[in-house]
Amino acid sequence: MTTSLLTTAEIAAGPPAEPVAVVEDLRVALDAPGADSVLVHGVSLEVAPGETVGLVGESGSGKTLTAMGIAGLLPRGVRIAGGRVLLSGVDLSQVPSRRRARAAAARAGVVFQNPTASLNPRLTIATQLHEALPRNLRTRRERSARAAELLERVGIGEIGKTLAAFPHELSGGLNQRVVIAMALARDPALLIADEPTTALDVSVQAQVLDLLDDLKSEHGLGVLLVSHDIGVIADRSDRVHVMSAGRIVESGATAEVLRSPRHAYTRGLLAATPALLRRATPVSGNSGPTRGAPVLLRAQYLHRSFPITTPGRLRRGRHIALDGVSLEVRAGAAVGIVGESGSGKTTLARQIVGLDRPDSGTIEYDGQPLDALDRTQTRSWRRAVQYVFQDPFGALDPRVSVGRSIAEPLELNGVDLRGESVPSRVRALLEEVELPPVYADRLPHELSGGQLQRVVIARALANDPALIVADEPVSALDLAVQARILRLLERLRRERGLTLLLISHDLAVVRFLCDELVVMRRGRVVEHGPAQQLYEAPQHPYTQALLAAVPGKSIADVAIAG
CATH class of the missing domain: 3.40.50.300 (P-loop containing nucleotide triphosphate hydrolases)
Incomplete structure (x- = not known):
């Protein structure tokens, strides 16, 4: 015994x-x-x-x-x-x-x-x-x-x-x-x-x-x-x-x-964990800022504020969303804008795509101030700059089929189909975002969140854009689905030569896709530089705090040890 x-x-x-x-x-x-x-x-x-x-x-x-x-x-x-x-x-x-x-x-x-x-x-x-x-x-x-x-x-x-x-x-x-x-x-x-x-x-x-x-x-x-x-x-x-x-x-x-x-x-x-995703998947386009490329987008000294309204509709001053923000994005670059809620990152994105106007400051696209574009130039700019929203369920009309949602910008914006029919281009776009062409006949509620986000990306690509602004495109998705969408965006950027502006509160997600990093806090840019440099040696205490709070560090430690 x-x-x-x-x-x-x-x-x-x-x-x-x-x-x-x-x-x-x-x-x-x-x-x-x-x-x-x-x-x-x-x-x-x-x-x-x-x-x-x-x-x-x-x-x-x-x-x-x-x-x-x-x-x-x-x-x-x-x-x-x-x-x-x-x-x-x-x-x-x-x-x-x-x-x-x-x-x-x-x-x-x-x-x-x-x-x-x-x-x-x-x-x-x-x-x-x-x-x-x-x-x-x-x-x-x-x-x-x-x-x-x-x-x-x-x-x-x-x-x-x-x-x-x-x-x-x-x-x-x-x-x-x-x-x-x-x-x-x-x-x-x-x-x-x-x-x-x-x-x-x-x-x-x-x-x-x-x-x-x-x-x-x-x-x-x-x-x-x-x-x-x-x-x-x-x-x-x-x-x-x-x-x-x-x-x-x-x-x-x-x-x-x-x-x-x-x-x-x-x-x-x-x-699929962002802490390991970058190390497990080589990203060919993420080797550093595109230093020799021309500046595609330039924002200078942007200011934007909104009235603060109480439940009784009484106004109590103004909330400053952007406080003198300046930014340059070079053609072919992937730039990440990170910060907590209220930092101003989404307000900045809305200025860039024309969904809102700054109180002061200027935005130039391809050397042209946006407020000086004529009607033809404005139409061309609206095709060239596309927005991918955070919530794919809210970005699509629930009563309209997936195919009709993708076809709409093709028909409204005068995109050159190069001899293709609209249905044929829709099928090609679905295949490009790795969805079966038969999904064109489905309604949004028949698709998962990850599939819907692919549809939103396909709709943005229909205009043959030069710049994609993606606002928290994976924050509502499970990690495995996040990983698939991130890999899709990276592949599309490489194959199409896209410029990408990625808005996120998740530094691990931004690290996978971006060569440059802009850190925002309370309406201001507090740090800006090559992504690798900011991750390895952040200078601002706020950037240091954001990096310290990223979950999954123990995964990397265990994986390296194993």
């Missing part, structure tokens, strides 16, 4: 703590009968106190349904079809169905993806926090004291001002801190964070994830971190479960899974 000997440290630590969550063979299904109704197939996992467990996969992998099944918050028409969920030792399957959600809420708090959607825009923060508190706090004084304590716990300084505010009066980061405070209102043992930073800028994302780490360390919370971003999971989780098609396909210590992934799906997620 073999005797197991404990170390002195193990004896001092005592027996291991009981898990705060145990999930055994969880199955989630639609209420409709049939084999196809099962959405989550036999998921098992545990979360210990003071531990972060990652649940990672693309959209549709089943990770959010798993998390909501644990929290007792499955949407209407979806049910737990089998298995067990134990929270703090309580088997929820043994709790009467009418009390199950309340029993889960007492033991597991949930932080959702979009803080704006999680909060009621018509109620103050104080009212919403009070509603989240347990019923044993009966007096208003008790509830107010507890609300203030929760805000302090999540690092909000101006507590009185925050409690009196409505959600629209707070930033996205502050709203997410409020949502975390609400999730902690009943002192849960488990915190389920479902894509808690997807809607946030990279630096705010780092702050929120730091907060979750602090809460875990200080209060012994178990954290189930759900994300499509394997970079976030790599940096923040102790163990990871990889989900695909409703099943866990790989599990283990995070560092070990990343170092030696066994499943092809995990390897695909890693290959």
